[in-house]
Amino acid sequence: xxxxxxxxxxxxxxxxxxxxxxxxxxxxxxxxxxxxxxxxxxxxxxxxxxxxxxxxxxxxxxxxxxxxxxxxxxxxxxxxxxxxxxxxxxxxxxxxxxxxxxxxxxxxxxxxxxxxxxxxxxxxxxxxxxx
Amino acid sequence: xxxxxxxxxxxxxxxxxxxxxxxxxxxxxxxxxxxxxxxxxxxxxxxxxxxxxxxxxxxxxxxxxxxxxxxxxxxxxxxxxxxxxxxxxxxxxxxxxxxxxxxxxxxxxxxxxxxxxxxxxxxxxxxxxxxxxxxxxxxxxxxxxxxxxxxxxxxxxxxxxxxxxxxxxxxxxxxxxxxxxxxxxxx
Numbered sequence: 001x002x003x004x005x006x007x008x009x010x011x012x013x014x015x016x017x018x019x020x021x022x023x024x025x026x027x028x029x030x031x032x033x034x035x036x037x038x039x040x041x042x043x044x045x046x047x048x049x050x051x052x053x054x055x056x057x058x059x060x061x062x063x064x065x066x067x068x069x070x071x072x073x074x075x076x077x078x079x080x081x082x083x084x085x086x087x088x089x090x091x092x093x094x095x096x097x098x099x100x101x102x103x104x105x106x107x108x109x110x111x112x113x114x115x116x117x118x119x120x121x122x123x124x125x126x127x128x129x130x131x
Numbered sequence: 132x133x134x135x136x137x138x139x140x141x142x143x144x145x146x147x148x149x150x151x152x153x154x155x156x157x158x159x160x161x162x163x164x165x166x167x168x169x170x171x172x173x174x175x176x177x178x179x180x181x182x183x184x185x186x187x188x189x190x191x192x193x194x195x196x197x198x199x200x201x202x203x204x205x206x207x208x209x210x211x212x213x214x215x216x217x218x219x220x221x222x223x224x225x226x227x228x229x230x231x232x233x234x235x236x237x238x239x240x241x242x243x244x245x246x247x248x249x250x251x252x253x254x255x256x257x258x259x260x261x262x263x264x265x266x267x268x269x270x271x272x273x274x275x276x277x278x279x280x281x282x283x284x285x286x287x288x289x290x291x292x293x294x295x296x297x298x299x300x301x302x303x304x305x306x307x308x309x310x311x312x313x314x315x316x317x318x
Contacts, residue, residue, distance in 0.1 A: 001133075001135055001136050001179065002246070002248065003239075003244050003246050004239055004240055004244070005139070005143075006180075007235070007236075007239035008236050008239060008240070009143045009146065009147070009176075010235075011231075011232050011235035011236050011239065012147055012150075012232060012236075013146060013147070013150050013169075014231070014232070014235070015228040015229065015231045015232035015235075016150040016151060016153075016154055016228070017150070017154075018224075018227065018228045018231055019154055019224050019225060019227075019228035020153065020154035022220055022223075022224035022227065022228070023154075023217040023218060023220050023221045023224035023225070024154070024217060025217060025218045026159060028159060028163075028201060028204055028205055028208070029154075029159060029162065031201065032153055032162060032163065032166050032201060033153065033154060035166060035170075035193070035197065036150055036153060036154075036166070036169065039169065039173045039193070042173065042177075042185075042189075043173060043176060046177055046180050046182045046185060047180060049180075049182070050180040050181055050182070050274070051244070051246040051247060051248070052244065052245065052246060053245045053246060053247060053252075083269045083270065083272075083273050083280075084273075084280055084283055084284060084287075084288075086270065086273050086274075086280070087273065087277060087280050087281055087284060088284065088288075090182050090184070090185055090277065090281055091281065091284050091285060091289050093182070093185055094185065094188065094281070094285070095289075095292060095296060097185075097188055097189070097192050097193070098296045098299070098300065099296075099299065100193075100197065101192055101196065101197060101300070101303075102299050102300055102302075102303035103303075104197050104200055104201070105200065105303045105304065105306075105307045106303050106306050106307055106310070108201070108203075108204040108307075109306065109307035109308075109310035109311050110310055111204050111208060112204065112207060112208070112310070112311045113310045113311060115207070115208040121208045123218070124218050124219075
């Protein structure tokens with residue numbers, strides 16, 4: 001398991017969701033495909049939070065830590081913000097989940113209203129606003 | 132292979148199969164069940180990535196609330212004879228999705244990512260450790276107990292987005308209620 005593996009998994013899920021979003025006729029199928037894309041992005045964000053080294057933590061490319069890194073480390077043990085920002089990717093995932101929940105509530109509300117008024121859930125027949 | 136790798140590869144396989152099931156199943160209800168399966172597998176992948184809080188949130192919000200909403204909507208609007216057909220954009224959509232996938236994978240594989248492992252740092256809480264540096268010990272502490280760090284981040288650096296998110300949720304709830312409400316003159 002490495003960052004590349006997780007990004008590849010995320011890319012596969014994202015493009016499956018993209019295909020479903022573009023090619024499906026049923027509104028609910030489109031919404032479900034959008035949820036797949038959200039999940040792919042969440043996987044990528046959390047994988048970066050777990051694997052990527054933030055800029056504040058300065059590490060020598062060969063692997064030996066520099067004096068700067070040691071200084072940062074001293075500061076970290078004193079509660080510096082560098083370590084606290086390690087999990088920013090997870091915060092992004094939390095906001096994505098929040099927005100996805102709001103989007104599903106509104107989207108399904110629109111689907112129910114559309115079905116009630118026009119007896120269809122077909123995106124190609126929802127053309128009320130066509131000029 | 133490590134047990135962690137076996138868990139990751141089997142979960143990835145289930146994830147890809149269930150994602151394909153979501154877009155290829157003819158019966159929309161079965162597609163929704165595959166979607167629930169993929170939500171649960173994503174929660175498992177979050178656990179592998181030291182994101183326990185996110186895994187719990189994933190199960191509660193996605194596998195719990197969102198899938199219930201989607202299944203409700205399918206039940207309310209189901210047209211059994213229509214199935215789940217694709218619109219006229221089937222082939223272009225396939226080509227575009229493949230292109231997007233190939234380009235993302237190309238970038239992901241060819242970029243030289245600066246990861247803890249590639250820099251030779253020993254940061255996973257479960258691994259055997261001796262003679263840890265300050266950085267390694269600090270990162271270990273963060274990954275060993277992520278929830279307090281997330282709480283600090285949410286209520287300090289991200290407090291404004293946090294408050295805006297509550298307004299977004301309120302607006303969504305009111306909007307959804309206004310959309311599905313029966314009008315009095317019709318009833």
